[in-house]
Amino acid sequence: MTDAIETIRIMGEAARVAARQLALAPTLLKATAVRGAAAAVRANAATILAANAEDMAAAGGLGAAMLDRLLLTPARVEAMAAGLDTVAGLADPVGQLINEWQQPNGLRFERVRVPLGVIGIIYESRPNVTADAGALCLMAGNACILRGGSEAARSNRSIHAALVEGVVAAGLPATAIQLVGDLDRALVGAMLTAAGLIDIIVPRGGKGLVARVQAEARVPVLAHLDGLNHIYVDKAADPAKALAIVINSKLRRTGVCGAMETLLIDRAYPAAAELVTALQAAGCDVRGDGRIVALTGIPAVEAADWDTEWLDARASVALVDGVDAALAHIEAHGSHHTDAIVTEDDAIAARFLSEVDSAIVLHNASTQFADGGEFGFGAEIGISTGRLHARGPVALEGLTTYKYRVYGDGQVRA
Structure with missing residues (x-):
């Protein structure tokens, strides 16, 4: 030494x-x-x-x-x-x-x-x-x-x-x-x-x-900590946007810190099964909570899955009771890195962007934009999830x- x-x-x-x-x-x-x-x-x-x-x-x-x-x-x-x-x-x-x-x-x-x-x-x-x-x-x-x-x-x-x-x-x-x-x-x-x-x-x-x-x-x-990133698909989401954003967020590059790890879907969203099917068809191993399992037949998540950064073609999915439940889940399991909402309801989007305490929050855009180059910074040292000195x-x-x-x-x- x-x-x-x-x-x-x-x-x-x-x-x-x-x-x-x-x-x-x-x-x-x-x-x-x-x-x-x-x-x-x-x-x-x-x-x-x-x-x-x-x-x-x-x-x-x-x-x-x-x-x-x-x-x-x-x-x-x-x-x-x-x-x-x-x-x-x-x-x-x-x-x-x-x-x-x-x-x-x-x-x-x-x-x-x-x-x-x-x-x-x-x-x-x-x-x-x-x-x-x-x-x-x-x-x-x-x-x-x-x-x-x-x-x-x-x-x-x-x-x-x-x-x-x-x-x-x-x-x-x-x-x-x-x-x-x-x-x-x-x-x-x-x-x-x-x-x-x-x-x-x-x-x-x-x-x-x-x-x-x-x-x-x-x-x-x-510190640059885990990217336990979520997408919440609201009941007022445009299905085409939701499908494109979810697939890109998870699978464009699974090994980057901006990749989606957990998908939260409003139980009132009419095309939840289609999102799961699309992920599977694209090669993603999808696990779900009880309600999404009952809807789609996918394997059930384990409790630790909600707190795991896979950095791989695997995702956890839950049906939630609206934005309140989504916010509670992100607060309990997120890493304050990057979280996104897909919705055409501007009021719900504004609430999500205001209440989610993450370094980066997005509305109707892929979490893979969590990158300094995409922000116009040319490059980045990393994405800080702390609250002191620098964030994002x-x-x-x-x-x-x-x-x-x-x-x-x-x-x-x-």
Whole structure:
């Protein structure tokens, strides 16, 4: 563990030096670095894909959802590069004036956005996080230390090399984006206790990873928790919209955190059986409560199913007594991530959007839009389900804090 602590100390000290430079870097310079990283990703696409192929070949034992998260294709590599270009074109939050006012004594106050400093990001499976996290941290004026999962080690190293190529070509330090290449788990522990070197930790992965980070961290944590996401199909739902939204939410990509896990259907909705049948026909293993079992004959859920993030082609379904019952179920079993309502009744929709306490709530749209890119953020570090600092897709603004600037003219306090 001593070697791990020393490794992270060296990386952390280098990151703090880089962070001071990044905090003062003009927008154009940061954008040039990120665009250069995008160009390097495209230029090195073959190398990145070859590294990913090695990771996929060594990934025996991973489930289908995890393999899908790990897999890179030419289209996904291009989407990664396009995301970097988008991030480079976003408004720079650093130095943004949030508020200003003046007191009767003549003191003038400003609250302005500033970078967080050094961000540690610990993540699993998805190699695109390497690119997203590195670009977002840099554009928000932060240095970062990345530690990906062993299953994506080769992919992460190849993507990181492309990022550094763009950063250095722009004249910024290579230590602005560092990757922990050693897969020793002790290095994760060293990151979690690196108070004074790392300002905030962002875990992005399964329950086990997040639980470890929250239990061991001695620095603040911005948590990305389970996506126990619900869709409530109201009695006033348009059947065509309901069918398309439910199928897309569950099955477009089952392994993403925005996938629907539980479908709640108003017992007065006339086409409940059709929704279940459509899910089954699309390859989904559907389990239901007593009422939906009686209606359709599908297998019954177990109690734990309501609290399980499947990240697979499986869903739990319940018939509920209107919006009140739907709200109660979501409150009891949801993870405050993403929940949606399908209805043509604007009053019911407004109530749902107001009362569901989740980071993202949608009306007549797929839960798969729970993604920073779809919000226009270019990319995201993750989706925060907490209530402090940042919530929902965490992008540039979520990677800043603020300070107060006070302007006087000789005032002293009585």
